[in-house]
């Protein structure tokens with residue numbers, strides 16, 4: 686009888702944060718704290734979710750708060766606080782404003798939960814993950830960023846639309862930074878084991894790669910007020926589950942590299958094994974010349990942003 690329910694605190698009760706809370710509450714996998722700077726917002730959303738729990742046969746608690754005290758002893762901190770994109774903005778345009786938010790929120794929350802994992806969603810995500818790691822002082826295996834799972838599910842969706850098969854049967858990999866230079870990897874993208882390079886023309890693949898890279902912007906330009914949240918929340922939830930249930934899933938996440946892919950001391954998207962200890966292994970794929978070039982270009986974009994803020 687030692688197993689206790691996990692506690693997940695979500696910092697930022699906006700669209701992405703509340704959608705993550707909904708998935709956790711529906712499946713009843715952890716108690717939830719929704720924190721936000723806006724008064725009433727997290728309390729209102731938490732109460733609404735708590736009232737849905739009986740209908741989901743879910744017994745978890747959902748609490749909304751404006752106080753960091755409620756975050757104490759969390760197992761996982763999910764960082765979604767900050768500003769979303771508006772039409773015409775790139776994720777990078779959010780840098781200064783969101784760095785201030787993440788610095789503050791992670792500083793406060795990590796003081797209250799010294800043994801938590803941190804999953805960073807706020808954009809520009811790779812740089813915010815690096816900042817969260819630095820500010821918290823936590824082991825780098827326990828601090829990671831959500832980007833690759835989202836970019837890969839977009840890639841899967843577009844491949845499935847093109848081939849007319851279920852996206853469930855499409856495996857895809859997107860590496861590099863979670864920005865316009867991200868690196869969708871056709872060689873590692875398969876339909877029931879068959880690489881898409883054998884099923885689609887190079888021109889088709891190029892256009893799917895382009896749509897994947899601009900997948901977030903496509904939604905921003907449709908929504909006009911705000912950015913995507915259903916798929917970002919589902920992607921974050923998959924990472925939370927992998928940690929809570931020690932699934933050892935192989936997922937692309939922003940991870941702190943210590944020499945893998947020739948990169949040192951920088952957070953960027955790579956496939957990792959994700960389980961109860963967080964990032965248990967970084968998987969080093971053998972990249973060809975072009976893939977290496979694209980990865981390095983994406984890395985340079987992340988490094989350029991890193992240089993613009995004091996970490």
Ligand code: APR
Pocket residue numbers: 696697698699700701702720721722723726765766767768769770779783786789790806807808809911912913914917
């Ligand atoms: N402390 C706590 N919460 C904050 C702070 C702060 N200093 N600053 C802003 N917030 C809260 C806002 O009050 C808001 O409720 O963060 C929330 C952000 O929610 P949304 O505006 O709905 O944005 P969302 O779509 O959820 O995106 C959040 O995730 O995908 C990324 O690019 C996206 O960086 C953005 C983040």
